Amino acid sequence: MKVFVIGLDSAPPELLFGKFLKDLPNIRKIVENSIHGPMKSSIPAITIPAWMCMATGKTPGELGLYGFRHRKGYSYKDIWIAHSLMVKEKAVWDYISPKKSVLIGVPPSYPPKKVNGWLVSCFITPDSSVNYTYPKELKREVEKVTGGYVFDVVFRKEDRSAVVEEVWEMTKKRFELIRYMIETKDWDYFEFVEIGLDRIHHAFWKYFDETHHLHVKNEFSKVIPEYYKLLDREIGKTLKLLDEDTAVLIVSDHGIKKMKGCFAINQWLIEEGLLKVRGSIDKPTKFEQLDVDWSKTVAWAWGGYYARIFLNVKGREKEGIIRKSEYEKVRDEITEMVKSIKGPNGEKWNTKVFYPEEIYPECRGDKPDMIVYFDDLYWRSAGTLGYETPYLLENDTGPDDAVHSEYGVFSLKLNEVEGREIVTDIYKFCPTVLRLFGLNPEKFGLRGAIL
Ligand SMILES: [Zn+2]
Structure with missing residues (x-):
């Protein structure tokens, strides 16, 4: 069994499974034949820790990750910033080892930790001058394939045209890399997270949502729907490289809605x-x-x-x-x-x-x-x-025109398993994936697998 996880940061069920689905032929093909529905995020419903809650099946309390910044002890002023080395709990890829994993951009994954497979770190990576891959030598391949890899963009800035250009470039490069990794590595589990969707939501929500208190209709009103179409095209090209019997998941860490x-x-x-x-x-x-x-x-x-x-x-x-x-x-x-x-x-x-x-x-x-x-x-x-x-x-x-909402998305397409609708939560992801690999999640104290 191979498992391929498409992580779309902040994808909300209302758009991905609702309003936009008819215009996303490749995503629709997966979703309509999948076990799918809203997936409740962690509390707090924030990128860090949510992606790690998903991968480990553990709460922010168990991970000791309550957000991005933390107070150092009970100091008034000293803080520490979340990073990969703070995560001590086992994640999907640790449980399934010696099966091999490819991980691209799963937050927090900087600095790059050793995995049984290959890892490219996430949006918190300072820039491409640092070591951001495991193994180290992988970096040379990443840079060659993408012509300069991009981890994230500055999205809270006035020049919105620049945000569009930078996010499009980042996402296209990420998918080039994803396809390269699919074809050249001998993997069993593959997970990537595209942070671009979250950036596009935050930067363009007021142009898109007519009920937003600062709504403006202009050329930027198309950006959000166009970005979903870009994702759909890239995902379509990517899925062509997978075997028929690969399990495909689409997940998000939380949803998104207008900021009041x-x-x-x-x-x-x-x-x-x-x-x-x-x-x-x-x-x-x-x-x-x-x-x-x-x-x-x-x-x-x-x-x-x-x-x-x-x-x-x-x-x-x-x-x-x-x-x-x-x-x-x-x-x-x-x-x-x-x-x-x-x-x-x-x-x-x-x-x-x-x-x-x-x-x-x-x-x-x-x-x-x-x-x-x-x-x-x-x-x-x-x-x-x-x-x-x-x-x-x-x-x-x-x-910034948008805030997070509590429900992200979950979709699991399996050969010969009929599609149905469910409501799930982020802690069920890890035990469900372990089940796909034939492991018993309860043996590790992980409950709630949907299979
Ligand atoms: Zn997020």
């Missing part, structure tokens, strides 16, 4: 008296630039598609003030306050607050005290502050 705005969480915490800052803030300012009075601060937060709120706990943080015995009470009170935040026009929000130890079987590493989805992720969280109001119409860190 950005909520300046630290500004709100100041207004509520939970965060104390010395001096006045009269212009947009990063949290790191503030002179925080920790001796009077109860909580502070980080921004992103979701918010992380941290509590200032006595004996844990250097200048902590919340007594350990009061921790639960204070956290519950802040949760009630956060959940009662309404929209800019007094509209009710569906805000979700998660406590790591309640949603994960284990919490390794540097967990936040609270994970917050403002209005079910429709409102991004801004870590910056110093605005007239905490409700911002645009993203605070550069042009």
Whole structure:
């Protein structure tokens, strides 16, 4: 059995299995004959850790990966950035060894780790001057085949025409490499992730979605549908190289939807008296630039598609003030306050607050005290502050019109297995793939295989 996994970062079921499917003949051919449906992401529904939750069948808590940035211990300022070496759990490709794998761009895979097969690292790779492959010598082949490999593009910038050009180039090169690897390596498991789709969604959503509060109709309105067609053509050319009996999966790490705005969480915490800052803030300012009075601060937060709120706990943080015995009470009170935040026009929000130890079987590493989805992720969280109001119409860190949604996609096409619709979750991917290879996932403590 060979297994080929097409990873499309942020592909939402509403577009890939819905609105666009009729215009994507190659993808349609797989999906219509597959076990397919929405796949619930991890909490948080973010690229890192979601792709690794999928590959390992483990939660962010078990992986000790709660996002991209992490606090170093309980330091106020020191952080570490997620990278491949932080992932200690076994992934699909470890379980199936000695069967051989090809992995291209599965986040986080920089720096490149040893695999039984071949690996090209992901979008967090700094640039192509570094060692980004396993084995090392593979890099020469990658550069030769692609004429200069591209890991990612800068997508939060004003020059949107440049984003189009760069993403198209990146994706075409990635598929050239994928086809080369299919044909020249002796693999059993093949997984790649195309990050371009996520970049295109974020950079062009307001031109595409007529219900977006900043919708503009112009030449950029076609970019999202055109990019899906590019993916379909590239996937079509690629599938021609596979044997009939190869199992083909299409998956995404989370979905995508319009951003309704950005909520300046630290500004709100100041207004509520939970965060104390010395001096006045009269212009947009990063949290790191503030002179925080920790001796009077109860909580502070980080921004992103979701918010992380941290509590200032006595004996844990250097200048902590919340007594350990009061921790639960204070956290519950802040949760009630956060959940009662309404929209800019007094509209009710569906805000979700998660406590790591309640949603994960284990919490390794540097967990936040609270994970917050403002209005079910429709409102991004801004870590910056110093605005007239905490409700911002645009993203605070550069042009971005979309946010993540909780459901990505899952599609599994197997020879002689009839297509049907399901609803699944990201943790079922790994046990399902192990089953395809004839392994018993339960032996490894992995449950929920759909086969
Ligand atoms: Zn993603």
